[in-house]
Amino acid sequence: MSAAQTDTEKAAGTSDGGSTEEAVNIIMIGMAGSGKTTLMQRINAYLHERKTAPYIVNLDPAVSKVPFQANIDIRDTVDYKQVMTEYNLGPNGGILTSLNLFTTKLDQVMDIVDKRAGDHKYFLYDTPGQIEIFTWSASGAIISNTLAATRPTVVVYVVDTPRTASPATFMSNMMYACSILYKTQLPFVLAFNKTDVVSHEFALRWMEDFEQFQQALMRQEEERFMNSLIHSMSLVLDEFYNNLRVVGVSAMTGQGMDEFFKKIQEAVTEYHDEFKPTLQRQIEQKQAAEREQKAEQLKQLMQDLSVTEGKEVDL
Amino acid sequence: MGPAGSGKSTYCQTIMQHCEAAKRRVHLVNLDPAAERFEYPPSVDIRELITLEDVMDELGYGPNGGLIYCFEFLMENLDWLEDQLGDYEDDYLILDCPGQIELYTHIPIMRQVAHLLQQWNFQVVGVYCLESQFVEDTSKYFAGVMSATSAMGMLEIPHINVMTKMDLVSKELRDKMERYFDPDPLLLADDANKSTDNRFHELNQAIATLIDEFSMVRFLPLNIRDEDSVAYILSHADNAIQWGEDQEPKEPDDDVEEADRSD
Secondary structure (H helix, E strand, O other), rough: HHHHHHHHHHHHHHHOOOOOOEEEEEEEEEEEOOHHHHHHHHHHHHHHOOOOOOOEEOOOOOOOOOOOOOEEEHHHHHHHHHHHHHHHOOOHHHHHHHHHHHHHHHHHHHHHHHOOOOOOOOEEEOOOHHHHHHHOHHHHHHHHHHHHHHHHEEEEEEEEOOOOHHHHHHHHHHHHHHHHHHHHHHEEEEEEEOOOOOOOHHHHHHHHHHHHHHHHHHHHHHHHHHHHHHHHHHHHHHHHHOOOOEOOOOOOOEEEEEEEEHHHHHHHHHHHHHHHHHHHHHHHHHHHHHHHHHHHHHHHHHHHHHHHHHOOOOO | OOOOOOOOOHHHHHHHHHHOOOOOOOOEEEEOOOOOOOOOOOEEEEEHHHHHHHHHHHHHHHHHHHHHHHHHHHHHHHHHHHHHHHOOOOOOOEEOOOOOOOOOOHHHOHHHHHHHHHOOOOOOOEEEEEEEEEOOHHHHHHHHHHHHHHHHHHOOOOEEEEEEHHHOHHHHHHHHHHHHHEEEEEEEEEEEHHHHHHHHHHHHHHHHHHHHHHHHOEEOOOOOOOOOHHHHHHHHHHHHHHHHHHHHOOOOOOOOOOOOOOO
């Protein structure tokens, strides 16, 4: 643990933050039932044991009770059931609208969080149970972009290992994870949860040996027209695996937590090496475009002035 | 099929309207236990069998658990579905499905439904809807392609991907999006490389190749206010079904016609 701390201190030295230990945002994303919230609690307990208590933000408006004490809870700002009745929405619409309403207050939330940035190293964000409400919504995008701009941010994609044990399900799940990677473009940690029930060895094997995976898949599928699509899809996945780190954990037993934090640190380094420069570049491009636009407008104004200079202007 | 809010139900209603005007018989089958209301009442409705509200109230499940329970219930009561669909054997059916991706990945329910439909002698095509407003640049487009393929790839049915709400997109963006509808893989990969950092470049190339090799993963634009746009989508769906039919040796069917690209 002390080795990790020195690394962070070094990293903090190179960043423009003044704090001794650089804070990290961790966004927990996963399909319904993958164990996100349970894993959050495990992470919470682990960090408490090591005297680096995390700052927890709950973004799931529909959860009935959470096993941890959240510092900021969307349910304090928005009443999901009331939203449903007031706007005449179904459960999905209710969750989405609750998240939207919360996002309108995001800058206030960020202010509060930023004030605590010096006191905590890890900021954990639990997302709504229905993954698409976060991944394919404007609010979800706004939240992850805003977080990514404040401090190193890592996406943890939680996988329900026992449920993902068939090649077809594995492929679907990985493709979906890939789509999230493209949406957020943030460093990615794939956390195979529930390893106490089923080990994630099969996943590691499939990810390392693409041919083994294909064989496992082809054995299931007998339709010939699907096979070439599956082949190409697995080529895409093969590349995808190069862009992420993998860890097997069990929220129930706590196994894999040391490894988990190692991967988080690696992801933070990636954030600094890759994401931040790209973000900088994008900001600079945007600023350059704005400057250009202003220069254009000024030029136009000067032209208009020079035309009327010295003459009487009819009003 | 598609994420919540992508315009699936609107798509169904639009197709219903279009077919009605063209005097083509089409029936709506609602498979979303959480659906609210319909302009065109469904001919078959899962809510007659079970509703999400009931499950949540009576069994105390949350929205996710409840939805999964509804589908597991459907799986145990397939004879009900078979019965309901029996009246519409030779007709065109549109099935409005729930959004939750978990039903397409983790739980093989939708896959089972698709298989059963085929077993009951229906030709099936999947339509995956995604909102145009999220596709601001090529990396978001790639995210859309991956998301669609994740849901549809394992269903083992021919499918088309539809980019909905094109009527809400600015002209400027619409022009930019042209390259997604008629993609050139080299340009796409190049474009993606510009908006992402280096570690993505190999992956961008792989996805561009996928898009190039399989037209199924491309998106078709839909502007519901434009009759031609709707007709275009419908003809693509028809072609996909035809193509599915061609896999069956017993159908000595007509020539597959190329759909005209309407502008």
